[in-house]
Amino acid sequence: MELFDLPLSRKKFTWHLSNGKAMSKIYRFLVNDGWLTKWGNLVQLGLPRTFSDHCPILLNTDTSDWGPTPFRTNNCWLSDHRFSQFVVDEWKKLEFSGRGSFVFKEKLKHLKVILKCWNKEQFGMLDRQIEDKVVAINLVDAKGSTRSLTENDVMARQSDNAELWRLSRQKDNLLWKKSRQR
Structure with a gap:
């Protein structure tokens, strides 16, 4: 044949x-x-x-290697209150010598690697963090069904609820960004 x-x-x-x-x-x-x-x-x-x-x-059909994918920032990084200070601190730690353009290029190159690691640590486990917050909220609700809640319990539930919404917005933002890239 x-x-x-x-x-x-x-x-x-x-x-x-x-x-x-x-x-x-x-x-x-x-x-x-x-x-x-x-x-x-x-x-x-x-x-x-x-x-x-x-x-x-x-x-x-396409076996072309287009090289590494370009580095892109995620909008959800900006919603994290720690991001700005993290970038400033990491930028200050990077020290290179040479002409200004070389130093700038090397700092950007190393900052990219640092941000990729930070992204994985902060946003790589969003689903797990969301599950943890849901469990924490449900535990407080279960406590409330058997006895009256203390001030600390109410504040913990409010804090967990706010964190749950923040994590959910970050996850939605990441999913939207990924869908737009494809």
């Missing part, structure tokens, strides 16, 4: 026995010469498997 088995990248096998003793490439795209002529450089991408013992594969 003159079909070609395309190369599989990222993975060697598409199926794994649960105990790991057997593996096989059972899924593949087979194409003819007409497809290769029309679509150019086709490749199969082995995607990560989750619960299944099978790996999904994707037929990809």
Whole structure:
């Protein structure tokens, strides 16, 4: 039939026995010469498997490497009251010598790395932080159903509620930003 088995990248096998003793490439795209002529450089991408013992594969036509993705700020960073002071403090810590343009470029390059780490620490666990706030609010509500709440309980619930709304706005902002990028 003159079909070609395309190369599989990222993975060697598409199926794994649960105990790991057997593996096989059972899924593949087979194409003819007409497809290769029309679509150019086709490749199969082995995607990560989750619960299944099978790996999904994707037929990809564009194997161009456009380099690293550009650095972008997230608007939710500005809503965090600690962000401005964090940037000022980190900027002051960075020390380079040389011409002004070189120093400025190097500071920006290092600040980008620092901000990526900060973003991961502060916003990488938003779902978990939201869950924690919901649990804390529900605990105070459960206390209130069995006895009257103290002043500290009421203040803790108000604080947790305000924090929950802030985290929710940050999550919405991140999701909106990600959807606009694609």
